[in-house]
Amino acid sequence: MATDTTSQQLEKIVPEAEDFLPLLGTDYVELYVGNAKQAAHYYQSAWGFQPVAYAGLETGVKDRVSYVLQQDKIRLVLTSPLQSGGEINQHIDAHGDGVKVVALWVDDATKSYQETTKRGAKSYMEPKTVSDENGSVTLSGIHTYGETLHIFVERKNYKGVFMPGFKPWNPDYKTEEVGLKYIDHMVGNVGWNEMNKWCEFYAKVMGFAQLISFDDDDISTEYTALMSKVMSNGNGRIKFPINEPAEGRKKSQIEEYIDFYNGAGVQHIALATDNIIETVTQLKNRGVEFLYVPENYYDDVLDRVGKIDEDLAPLKELGILIDRDEEGYLLQLFTKPVLDRPTMFFEIIQRKGAQSFGKGNFKALFEAIEREQEMRGTL
Structure with missing residues (x-):
């Protein structure tokens, strides 16, 4: 994800917005899907998304698998369950494939959590920091309409491919982007x-x-x-x-x-x-x-x-x-x-x-x- 200077990040073009968080952009959109491997192939083949990162059994994750794809500033995370039961299966059963997380890029995920929950947001995830050899990412989350979530992502201290827990995904098959x-x-x-x-x-x-x-x-x-x-x-x-x-x-x-x-x-x-x-x-x-x-x-x-x-x-x-x-x-x-x-x-x-x-x-x-x-x- 490209970073910008602070002055660009905070330039206000909607004067009526209080903008107390503030948000720097969309970090990623995560879809819960029935078959992440095949969905990833669809978004690569049909939409020109590029393979970025992977998490699953090979990275020590036991309950789910996630493929991360990117095209310019658009980042998709496609996640499927690896076992029966659990909240991912329940979500797919109720809704079919669909967007679970709209992740928002912030400078301070702890402050974003505090500012939103004190104003009445229902907590999904208290601030937590995950780390690996490439640095750390701080995450927090709140509920919004339906079963959709907003995850606040603070990644200024991270230099890795997506976030801790993921490894680079570099398959032989790649397609051209579509602009x-x-x-x-x-x-x-x-x-x-x-x-x-x-x-x-x-x-x-x-x-x-x-x-x-x-x-x-x-x-x-x-x-x-x-x-x-x-x-x-x-x-x-x-x-x-x-x-x-x-x-x-x-x-x-x-x-x-x-x-x-x-x-x-x-x-x-x-x-x-x-x-x-x-x-x-x-x-x-x-x-x-x-x-x-x-x-x-x-x-x-x-x-x-x-x-x-x-x-x-x-x-x-x-x-x-x-x-x-x-x-x-x-x-x-x-x-x-x-x-x-x-x-x-x-x-x-x-x-x-x-x-x-x-x-x-x-x-x-x-x-x-x-x-x-x-x-x-x-x-």
Whole structure:
């Protein structure tokens, strides 16, 4: 993980955020999965992630195995249980494969724990320091929505490959990266009337501020609707939109997610790129499936968003959506669910100045999701 100077780390771009932790970025995202070895192969082959580190029987871990993969600043940890019973199996049984930990990079994991728990966060793990010959990492953790956790990671005294307990993983098989840079935002789906509760949690417990909110007038189609608020930390590196269902004629994507995930959880991870045409082309060539956007979306899109740098033809061919705000425009595209349950998916996003989240695309996006729901028989 690249480090920055302190002045960069602490530069505040969201003035309303108290930012008392503060957070330096996303350290890693850990998924509990049924078969980490095969999941690792998928993220290497299809997504261009590079092998970094491994923990399991060979490193003295008896109950689980974890593979660490990285692409630029995005780090994934894929963890599977090695024995029956236990909390990892229970999590997979309840939710299927899914995000368990959103780990946050901090300067001081002890202070982060103290600041959040004294404001009402439920403790998951008191501060502990783990060490090996490469130094030490201090970890602490709190609960957030559903069974999701935030682990605070303080790694300024560590020079090893990931953290103590892991060894370098350097297989013969490696793939080319696809141009993914960092996590732009991570979206949580929560139950009916829970959005404000969790937005207040991020404001009060973690010092975030609300960037933007969308109601069911903004995010609705003929059939379904949802409501969403976007919470951000002070330096803008951590952005968590929180979605809840809204009343509609049919079952929304949020309700479908909660039904199949059995509760609240991470719905999608938005990955940033500097060249969305190149990135999406490579992902499609490697078998990643994206939502279908009808060709008529492009008939008047430039009337709505104005001049853009890219040719429209490749955007139309790939189904990439375009939206503009006061600060610029953005390009975005959403995968189909990457798991058997219709739960987690990814967004690919390229920002050309825009700091928003594609409000102008919501209707086209939701109609695309509804087409998928209809095929699944869950609309």
